[in-house]
Amino acid sequence: MREKGQDASKFSAGGAVITYPAARLLEEVAFIAYYFHWPREDILLLPHSERQEWCQQITSINKAMNKASGSTPDNVFDI
Secondary structure, three states: OOOOOOOHHHEOOOOOEOOOOHHHHHHHHHHHHHHHOOOHHHHHHOOHHHHHHHHHHHHHHHHHHHHHOOOOOOOOOOO
């Protein structure tokens, strides 16, 4: 049973906790670590939404840099 004030979106109808896929988490951590050189532990401490925002910001920067340089290939790190 969830505590008062807990986010109901983290629970399924049966009361089980819904977890974030481990492969996706690893992908986000690797992506941020590659570009920012932040320690894994620091990245893992970020809330999920903030980790996703950093990934989106890095992707936007890469796309802008590729466009400015005349190179427009798909970014393999775009997540």
